[in-house]
Amino acid sequence: MAGAAALDYPSRWLYARVGDAREHGCGRYLELATAVGREIASYPGPLAVKAGTQLSLARQAAGLPHYRVDLRPWSTDPLRRFDAPVHEVVPVEAAVLHYSWVRTDAFMRRKFGWSGHAEQYSKPHVYAGWSRRSAHPRLAVATNLLRRREERFRLVTLPDNGGPSRD
């Protein structure tokens, strides 16, 4: 990480827990993915910054050199340019699991009210879409190509984090 001010480490963004299956300590989730079901990395903000780094927008380090870790030798983040540099590759299993939307219906309704992204999330179609896809995950995966790159999913089985299921 020599010379970098921040570490961009990939996270796998879990959109929702589907069903209520908690077998063998695992759960089924809808995860952000490519149209053909390959893993992609998302970066809500740097995982670590050097002491003294001036942050922008609470947790970003805009304008400073980042050491970027990704899941493939090229950028898999749909929100970044495809030629964004990748300094190191880690296996999918080593990525951070981001469970922020893996919540109950009631919690999600509240979250869309107080979240830092409330302005965007409080629109009715965001909750409606989340609720519909959580209830019909296979349909959500089958219709990937009809949606934007940032709204494509795959079904995965992951270790249960003990959090609440949707139901």
Add this chain to the structure above:
Amino acid sequence: MSVVITTTSGSRHPVDACLRSLARSSRLPFEVLVVDASEGARTSDGAGVPDPALPSLRRLRAPGSADRARAAGAEAARGDVVAFLADDATVSPIWLEELARCYTEPAVTGVGGRVVDPLSLADEASHGLVGRLLADGRLTRHFSADLARVVEVDHLPAANMSFRRSALDDAGRRAGASPGSPGLDGTAVSLRQRALGRTLLFNPRAVVRRAVPELVRGRPGGVGASYAGRRDHVRMLADVHGRGMRLASTFVRSSVRQDVLTIAAVARAVLVRDPGTRSRGTVTLAGAILRGLSGSAGAAAGRLLLRPRASRRPT
């Protein structure tokens, strides 16, 4: 420390200015070697009377590439550390002192510094990490970045790099020589050291100024340069990391992918977002397609033309 100044046939810069700046250094080199890679005897004529402040000045001839000239200079050098400069470079007074300071750490094999030219960006440091080999085989440069401290890097700028002579001997001076593309000049020497697990440092206080910007050096850009640049890049990665190394193949895949996505992005911009400028945009799109195809073809050719042969890894 020995300083090797290479001058090539395309250069119009006599080394006098470089020698004068060296003579004003706070720490003088043990010796200076001017290696002329040009076909004629131009440099010997062009280099004036050596500055009396310089302890020793020798002139050599090694017609061919800058890499060949550097190899000849390293072969003839007698110092423990060999620093390389381009003929249009002038050094800051503390340049040699700052390079030498980094070699107090025994693990350090090579040290380079900033290269500032008329087109250098003031905020270069914000554009990315200095001197890194990316996961897909591409290289970052940003060698004009004015960082606050010494950082570890994967490769050094050919215009301002130095190595322990013993490390160059180990790796073989000609082994890993850069292919012909100007953008890769001297890069393979550094990458080879890193491939052997050695430490290279970038010291931003060791500054070299160049008269000619890196962007306008060498052959002009275009379809041919795009082809040759990618082809040579693949050859260099394969040479440095071995023929079976996945990095060269990853670079080819990444290049093709990026070319396809670039062409798609240009096509979207021209045909969908801004149809009013379609006639002018079509030319832009054609250029993007040609550059993309030639670049991808170059990368693929570099990979396909590689033939298995005995490893050049040092014994």
